[in-house]
Amino acid sequence: MQGLEEYMLPCLNKKLFGMECMGCGMQRSLSLLLHGEFIAAFKMYPAIYTLIPLMGIIFLNFIFKIKYANRIITVLAVLSVIIIILSFIIKQTYH
Template sequence: MYELSIWTWLERHQLPCLVKDTFGIECPGCGFQTAVLLLLKGELWESVKIYPGLIPLIVFIGLAMVHFVGVKKITPGGIKFAGFVCLLIILISYLLKLIIH
């Protein structure tokens, strides 16, 4: 009997990239789903190698959520800075991926 784990099911049911399917090039979000799955499995380094912007994105979303629920120690300027850093990491890693591959 074949046993299907949750990880196997999630890996088989990832959403396709419409940009890659249409134009044949990866978009800045390509690799995100795989990186999330690797992170959930505990494979931090592999996750970062696949999509370097994942951890900064998680930090940015966490800061925004904490501010949203009322923690005033986290300023809007800090959230904007975290978002800028996150965006910068995603764009730089995307450009490097396009150049190297």
């Protein structure tokens, strides 16, 4: 998995405006997770731990109809958005 970083997409927002977007760090965080660096992944992009279950539930709901999928998806989506916005604000404030 060492070569995974070679395939990461650059942030267009960062290239054009010199400022990170709300998605910056997601690919690197996923790479860190795949390498077993869980704390570093959280520090890179905290919402990774709500986005992965969100994507998993959405995927599983397509295959098996999960009883409370809509509620679970809504809660995880709202939580993800809150974490993304808060971490973006903190990143912009302290960097």
